[in-house]
Amino acid sequence: MKKRIYFDNNATTFAIPEVIELMAVTARTLCGNPSSVHSAGQEAKAALEESREKIASLLGAAKSSEIVFTASGTESDNTAIKGAAFANRSRGNHIITTLVEHHAVLNTCEYLSREHGFEITYLPVDTHGLVDPADVEKSLRDTTVMVSVMHANNEIGTIEPVEEIGRLLKNANRRREAASKPRALYHVDAVQSAGKIDINVQKMGVDFLSVSAHKFYGPKGVGCLYASSGADFHPLLHGGHHEGNRRASTENVAGAVAMARALELGVASAAQDGAKILSLRQKLESGILSAISDVRVNGHPSERLAGTLNAAFDYLDGESLVVALDMEGVCVSTGSACASGSTDPSHVITAIGCPPALARGSIRFSLGKFNTEREVDNVLAILPPAVKKLRAISPLYKSK
Numbered sequence: 505m506k507k508r509i510y511f512d513n514n515a516t517t518f519a520i521p522e523v524i525e526l527m528a529v530t531a532r533t534l535c536g537n538p539s540s541v542h543s544a545g546q547e548a549k550a551a552l553e554e555s556r557e558k559i560a561s562l563l564g565a566a567k568s569s570e571i572v573f574t575a576s577g578t579e580s581d582n583t584a585i586k587g588a589a590f591a592n593r594s595r596g597n598h599i600i601t602t603l604v605e606h607h608a609v610l611n612t613c614e615y616l617s618r619e620h621g622f623e624i625t626y627l628p629v630d631t632h633g634l635v636d637p638a639d640v641e642k643s644l645r646d647t648t649v650m651v652s653v654m655h656a657n658n659e660i661g662t663i664e665p666v667e668e669i670g671r672l673l674k675n676a677n678r679r680r681e682a683a684s685k686p687r688a689l690y691h692v693d694a695v696q697s698a699g700k701i702d703i704n705v706q707k708m709g710v711d712f713l714s715v716s717a718h719k720f721y722g723p724k725g726v727g728c729l730y731a732s733s734g735a736d737f738h739p740l741l742h743g744g745h746h747e748g749n750r751r752a753s754t755e756n757v758a759g760a761v762a763m764a765r766a767l768e769l770g771v772a773s774a775a776q777d778g779a780k781i782l783s784l785r786q787k788l789e790s791g792i793l794s795a796i797s798d799v800r801v802n803g804h805p806s807e808r809l810a811g812t813l814n815a816a817f818d819y820l821d822g823e824s825l826v827v828a829l830d831m832e833g834v835c836v837s838t839g840s841a842c843a844s845g846s847t848d849p850s851h852v853i854t855a856i857g858c859p860p861a862l863a864r865g866s867i868r869f870s871l872g873k874f875n876t877e878r879e880v881d882n883v884l885a886i887l888p889p890a891v892k893k894l895r896a897i898s899p900l901y902k903s904k
């Protein structure tokens with residue numbers, strides 16, 4: 505059987521064996537409920553709090569209590585945006601976000617608009633997918649309660665100027681508070697960047713930051729939300745007094761322990777892994793561009809996640825290419841995993857101004873720390889004939 509080549513690390517990563525082992529040992533040995541007063545509960549609680557402290561320190565948070573464990577990046581995004589929107593509803597109903605956010609943010613904003621009367625400004629991006637911080641400033645209204653901008657884009661890898669936006673909001677908020685206007689809270693979706701590029705929530709000036717373990721070689725089903733102690737939000741789940749009344753539900757202790765270790769390993773090896781992944785991606789990118797005609801690379805040339813390569817192949821359908829590559833044992837995806845199955849071109853590729861016909865032919869290769877040069881060579885051998893075959897049956901290519 506052919507060995508599978510997994511180039512879909514932005515959809516999810518394969519967990520580090522050490523991390524999964526740690527999760528299994530924790531689940532086997534720390535079986536108490538962290539809310540219980542007896543020793544079994546308190547042992548579990550100690551492990552949970554140790555993980556919280558580790559994550560807080562790795563993200564540059566001032567206090568460990570600013571980390572709220574959740575079940576996913578989606579839950580973290582929902583908690584930050586809905587939670588802050590509901591808590592600040594009497595102060596304002598305007599939210600600023602971007603056209604290129606993940607659906608966990610976009611659909612949450614859409615829900616707040618549809619069901620709760622919020623007004624949403626969707627900021628445009630340039631052809632590389634970058635938001636202009638000046639647009640954030642121009643869009644602020646007296647009623648703005650939240651600004652949500654992603655750190656790194658899941659489809660094209662572009663890294664947004666989140667620190668600059670944070671500085672700008674800090675100054676704007678100083679002026680707003682002096683004029684008795686509501687503070688515009690700042691949320692950053694760091695699901696694609698955590699554990700890969702440097703994050704310091706205080707330097708970024710964020711009130712909320714979303715993280716998900718399965719994107720940095722941790723387990724699925726666990727994430728966290730950084731919520732600065734000054735930022736008010738309503739919980740999404742109501743019930744017991746878990747997580748300081750901010751997220752009711754018995755905590756996933758083994759998942760939290762595993763996430764903290766995965767983040768620790770990710771931060772420790774980020775520079776080394778990033779350099780290796782970047783050289784693999786560059787080899788793949790230049791190999792594709794030299795072997796195949798009518799291809800456009802989407803995303804910023806330098807301000808981009810090391811492993812992300814979004815390539816739009818003219819005269820073919822991205823879904824067909826994904827299937828053709830899968831038959832050869834290569835796993836890639838068309839844009840966002842959550843949007844695949846839909847025939848509409850991706851909202852991100854559309855937002856950067858890629859013409860619809862070309863946008864339909866875009867696929868995402870996302871490389872990770874377990875990929876090798878040999879795999880890149882194999883993909884460079886498999887891809888050109890696969891593209892040629894699909895173009896041969898494309899009426900558009902024939903009439904070119």
Ligand SMILES: Cc1ncc(COP(=O)(O)O)c(C=O)c1O
Pocket residue numbers: 514515575576577578579581606608654656657658693695696716717718727
């Ligand atoms: C930028 C971004 N935000 C949020 C999410 C959702 O994370 P999760 O899969 O943990 O719910 C993803 C997942 O692809 C993502 O890429």
